[in-house]
Amino acid sequence: MDKRHFLKFAGAGLALSPALSVAANASSSADASGTAPMPSLSSLKLLTENAKPINLAERKARIEHAQSLMKAQGIAAILIEPGAAMDYFSGIQWWRSERLTALIIPQKGDIAVVTPFFEKPSVLESLKVGDDVRVWQEHESPFDVVADILKSRGVTSGKLGVENSVRYFVVNGVSNAMPSLDIVPAEPITRGCRMYKTAAELTLMHKANEVTLAAYDVVFKHLKLGMTQAEVKALMHKAQQQLGGSNSWCLALFNDASAYPHGTNAKQVIQQGSVVLLDSGCSVHGYQSDISRTLVFGEPSQKVTDVWNTVREGQNVAFDAAKVGTPAGKVDDAVRAYYVTQGYDKDYALPGLSHRTGHGIGMEGHESVNFVRGETASLKKGMCFSNEPGLYIPGEFGVRLEDCLYMTDKGPRYFTEPPASLEEPLGRLVPMV
Numbered sequence: 001m002d003k004r005h006f007l008k009f010a011g012a013g014l015a016l017s018p019a020l021s022v023a024a025n026a027s028s029s030a031d032a033s034g035t036a037p038m039p040s041l042s043s044l045k046l047l048t049e050n051a052k053p054i055n056l057a058e059r060k061a062r063i064e065h066a067q068s069l070m071k072a073q074g075i076a077a078i079l080i081e082p083g084a085a086m087d088y089f090s091g092i093q094w095w096r097s098e099r100l101t102a103l104i105i106p107q108k109g110d111i112a113v114v115t116p117f118f119e120k121p122s123v124l125e126s127l128k129v130g131d132d133v134r135v136w137q138e139h140e141s142p143f144d145v146v147a148d149i150l151k152s153r154g155v156t157s158g159k160l161g162v163e164n165s166v167r168y169f170v171v172n173g174v175s176n177a178m179p180s181l182d183i184v185p186a187e188p189i190t191r192g193c194r195m196y197k198t199a200a201e202l203t204l205m206h207k208a209n210e211v212t213l214a215a216y217d218v219v220f221k222h223l224k225l226g227m228t229q230a231e232v233k234a235l236m237h238k239a240q241q242q243l244g245g246s247n248s249w250c251l252a253l254f255n256d257a258s259a260y261p262h263g264t265n266a267k268q269v270i271q272q273g274s275v276v277l278l279d280s281g282c283s284v285h286g287y288q289s290d291i292s293r294t295l296v297f298g299e300p301s302q303k304v305t306d307v308w309n310t311v312r313e314g315q316n317v318a319f320d321a322a323k324v325g326t327p328a329g330k331v332d333d334a335v336r337a338y339y340v341t342q343g344y345d346k347d348y349a350l351p352g353l354s355h356r357t358g359h360g361i362g363m364e365g366h367e368s369v370n371f372v373r374g375e376t377a378s379l380k381k382g383m384c385f386s387n388e389p390g391l392y393i394p395g396e397f398g399v400r401l402e403d404c405l406y407m408t409d410k411g412p413r414y415f416t417e418p419p420a421s422l423e424e425p426l427g428r429l430v431p432m433v
Helices: 056-073 084-090 117-126 142-152 168-177 187-194 199-222 229-243 255-259 302-321 329-341
Strands: 077-080 102-106 112-116 133-136 158-162 181-185 246-254 274-284 291-297 358-360 367-371 384-387 391-393 397-399 403-408 411-414
Touching: 056 077, 056 084, 056 102, 056 158, 056 187, 077 084, 077 187, 084 102, 084 187, 102 142, 112 117, 112 142, 117 133, 133 142, 142 168, 158 168, 168 181, 187 367, 199 229, 199 274, 199 291, 199 403, 229 246, 229 274, 246 255, 255 274, 255 391, 255 397, 274 397, 291 302, 302 329, 302 384, 302 391, 302 397, 329 367, 367 384
Parallel strands: 077 158, 112 133, 158 181
Antiparallel strands: 077 102, 102 112, 246 274, 274 291, 358 367, 358 384, 384 403, 391 397, 403 411
């Protein structure tokens, strides 16, 4: 196979990278053991050296904003279990177990943390704001400690907000310890803060997307006949890690497996003419990227080319529909209306677009709000979304192109610009404004 039969990547590379050249040949990439040797990526330069984590002043501003929302909603306090919201407000990076660790933000006063006695030193390692950490011993109830914290902040009755992911035993325990409290959803507070990204957050998301797109550059250079999904995923992981991303992940779907948005257990290898669908991301100081690319190893069929071009135009339709003040669901509606003109179902039937057009993104890969039918939340400055109106043809192939965008006061702006064509399938990094 000569280079003209592999996709011509020249001109599609990142500004920080030379144009791609793919060394492909007709032999398998595997060695005698059946496993392809991992290429050396030691020459890759770290892209995240100057990335600045969220500072103390911004965390304090987040807490103050949450308290203002709580006052407006008539909520006396919120209780947050480990996860993105706890990290967002306090910096604490923890996990959920049968032993309660929780963050309490009162409407008035300082935040507080409850955790097992023997975990306090570890919790303090990541705590970025506040110093009220209260402990419970193994023979004690953590919910009595929660009650003590609330009472010390003047909360003896009223509304306590919890997110819908908070576990039943926590809600039940707090309710038993303080039966005068009314448990209500905390999402109007936590989502009301986290949904709208600040300049510092957008900068970290931009950096994460830069890392992932640069890693795609590397992976595209090293695709070879016979490569397995595991080999491609390992390469993507290593590249993102070398470039400075953390918690990297990758979904690699080849051939007819690309028709399943989240893959199958069937083993696939790259062959001549294979459709290669990759979906990958990483985090930088807790903020996520998510980029999908679809290419063909070898000469694409006219059908694959046509579907790829349709999906690429679907991204344009979504981007153009994402106007400030527009309900998020209208973006999904616009894409489906366009796909109907191309012969696809207006709903979720296959072949067609079997999932939402896009999801919210930030500290978590999937956040509210989504580009999905019926979503009434209006688009506002600071909201971030994926734009991924894939098309899937069972038994044949699927195409997904995914780039994340953020809303400005003038409309949407990409972190990464989608690729220009199937022949130039990388795209480019878009400068921040």
